[in-house]
Amino acid sequence: MISMRNDFRIGDQEYRFFKKRDILAYLIFFAVIIFVIFSFFGNNTGDKITVLIGGKKTYEFDKNTKGVYALKNDANDFLMNLVIEENGIYIRDSACPLKICEKHGYLSRNFDAIVCVPQKVIIRFSENEKIVEDLKYDIITK
Amino acid sequence: MPRSSKDDIMILNRKTWIYILTLAIVLVIFVFFFVFNRPEPYIVKDEIILGTYVRVVVGSDKNPNAIMDSMIREMKRIEKKFSSTITDSIISKINQNGKNITEIDQETRFVIERSLAIADITNGAFDPAMGRIIKLWGFDRISEPDFTPFVPSDGQILQALSHCGYKNIEISKEGIYLKNDVQLDLGAIAKGYAIDRAVQVAKEMDSSCTGYVDAGGDIGIIGPKFGGAKWVVAVKNPRGESSTDFVRYVQIDQGAIVTSGDYERYFEAGGRRYHHIFDPATGKPAEGTISSTIIAQTAMDADALSTAAFVLGPRYSVQIMPSLGGQGFFMDTAEKEYLTDGWSYFDIDEK
Numbered sequence: 001m002i003s004m005r006n007d008f009r010i011g012d013q014e015y016r017f018f019k020k021r022d023i024l025a026y027l028i029f030f031a032v033i034i035f036v037i038f039s040f041f042g043n044n045t046g047d048k049i050t051v052l053i054g055g056k057k058t059y060e061f062d063k064n065t066k067g068v069y070a071l072k073n074d075a076n077d078f079l080m081n082l083v084i085e086e087n088g089i090y091i092r093d094s095a096c097p098l099k100i101c102e103k104h105g106y107l108s109r110n111f112d113a114i115v116c117v118p119q120k121v122i123i124r125f126s127e128n129e130k131i132v133e134d135l136k137y138d139i140i141t142k
Numbered sequence: 143m144p145r146s147s148k149d150d151i152m153i154l155n156r157k158t159w160i161y162i163l164t165l166a167i168v169l170v171i172f173v174f175f176f177v178f179n180r181p182e183p184y185i186v187k188d189e190i191i192l193g194t195y196v197r198v199v200v201g202s203d204k205n206p207n208a209i210m211d212s213m214i215r216e217m218k219r220i221e222k223k224f225s226s227t228i229t230d231s232i233i234s235k236i237n238q239n240g241k242n243i244t245e246i247d248q249e250t251r252f253v254i255e256r257s258l259a260i261a262d263i264t265n266g267a268f269d270p271a272m273g274r275i276i277k278l279w280g281f282d283r284i285s286e287p288d289f290t291p292f293v294p295s296d297g298q299i300l301q302a303l304s305h306c307g308y309k310n311i312e313i314s315k316e317g318i319y320l321k322n323d324v325q326l327d328l329g330a331i332a333k334g335y336a337i338d339r340a341v342q343v344a345k346e347m348d349s350s351c352t353g354y355v356d357a358g359g360d361i362g363i364i365g366p367k368f369g370g371a372k373w374v375v376a377v378k379n380p381r382g383e384s385s386t387d388f389v390r391y392v393q394i395d396q397g398a399i400v401t402s403g404d405y406e407r408y409f410e411a412g413g414r415r416y417h418h419i420f421d422p423a424t425g426k427p428a429e430g431t432i433s434s435t436i437i438a439q440t441a442m443d444a445d446a447l448s449t450a451a452f453v454l455g456p457r458y459s460v461q462i463m464p465s466l467g468g469q470g471f472f473m474d475t476a477e478k479e480y481l482t483d484g485w486s487y488f489d490i491d492e493k
Contacts, residue, residue, distance in 0.1 A: 025160060025163050026163070028163075028167075029163050029166060029167060032167050032170060032171070033170055036170055036171070052188055054190075055188075055189050055190065095287075096287065097287075097288075097289055097290065097291070097409075098284070098289065098409060100406075104385055105383075105384055105385060106384065106385075107385075108384065108385055108386045112385050112386060113188070113195060113197075115190075115195040117190055117193055117194060117195065117285045118284075118285055118286055118287045118289060119287060120190045122188050122190070122195060124188070136374065136376075136391070137374045137375065137376035137388070137391055138354075138367065138373045138374050138375070139354060139356055139361055139373055139374070139375045139376070140356075140359060140375070140376050140378055140388075141359045141360070141361055141375050141376070141377055141378065141399050141400065141401040141435060142358075142359035142377075142378035142401055142403060142405075142406060
């Protein structure tokens with residue numbers, strides 16, 4: 001039977017399993033575990049949106065920071081507005097004559113990307129940098 | 143004062159506890175760094191090359207970053223060499239020289255000869271000498287910011303069409319020349335060739351390399367997923383409401399899969415949609431097909447065959463594509479689906 005008592009006796013002498021310094025050691029141990037867990041899950045890119053302009057990572061947005069963001073290139077030319085709403089992420093007011101990026105609609109996860117070829121803009125979830133096993137599909141042909 | 147043997151037992155116990163705790167901490171750190179925080183099996187890079195969105199995914203034990211860079215460099219080299227809009231490309235040079243012979247290297251010869259072979263077996267449905275029509279409609283500049291939609295008149299189309307046709311391309315030991323003022327445009331095959339070359343470069347650098355190259359939905363497989371599994375490729379619904387609306391799922395671990403559709407490169411004018419796949423018989427965007435997907439051994443063949451199938455129409459393509467080396471899935475304008483007999487080998491839902 002397991003005893004929950006911290007003290008025990010041998011003959012007339014009383015002893016304790018844990019002293020104050022032992023508790024300190026335990027606290028350090030748990031702090032390390034918590035740090036490790038937070039370090040690992042803190043890198044979760046699931047809520048981040050990456051914008052590449054001319055092949056260079058130019059912007060990164062948090063999915064939860066709602067608003068309309070003007071995307072500009074290195075020459076400070078306006079390219080398009082990125083809209084982050086409760087319903088999703090999409091493009092409007094593109095300076096490109098084709099406006100195919102506007103017709104893309106909401107950006108979804110799983111290897112989707114909003115692309116404007118003439119302006120060399122790629123918008124996608126940051127997590128798409130990883131290849132994972134448990135998706136229904138890996139690649140899209142279109 | 144000498145310690146009792148009971149004290150010695152306690153000291154030993156406390157030392158053991160601290161020893162165990164230290165060991166546990168080391169173990170946790172070890173697990174974090176070597177199990178959870180291990181490098182991703184694949185590295186991914188997105189670029190815009192060949193007028194499209196290119197995604198390269200590489201898994202290798204031998205310097206995957208160097209492999210990735212070499213692949214992208216190779217694709218950019220091919221873009222520069224075979225583009226009809228870059229003035230110092232070999233294609234521009236051939237077009238400028240026209241009826242005068244242009245000397246060509248082995249690689250150019252290979253790509254042009256393969257184009258001509260596919261043009262022959264598809265009875266001209268795929269035609270690498272449609273440069274005049276492509277330029278007339280402005281699709282050679284569709285990837286440029288200054289692209290202006292333009293719908294030519296029937297007269298202009300007929301005039302341009304009279305200077306088209308692959309039979310006007312003459313290739314010999316000395317080189318190549320163009321008759322009847324035709325213009326070469328390898329846009330419907332060069333992308334596939336670039337994918338094949340990128341895959342080849344990856345395999346030359348590491349024969350056990352895996353991953354894929356996706357150039358705007360034209361996909362070449364380097365090797366199986368995680369070294370053993372098949373990649374699942376979703377075929378986009380050409381009339382789907384969202385970007386993740388799919389009609390088919392296929393599994394492949396080698397070769398290539400390419401789709402030609404009327405919904406990726408197009409412009410709208412006067413309430414009509416004009417896409418980039420031209421019928422060499424009319425000089426206008428091909429009608430009757432909305433999506434044509436081909437699985438073949440090489441991306442180059444899949445690229446050319448998917449264009450040819452789009453022009454030929456689903457009813458005919460479903461019969462002839464297997465004999466040309468491609469398994470296909472096609473949709474007509476009524477959204478009716480057509481599958482070649484061998485398609486079910488790849489299709490998840492047909493198995």
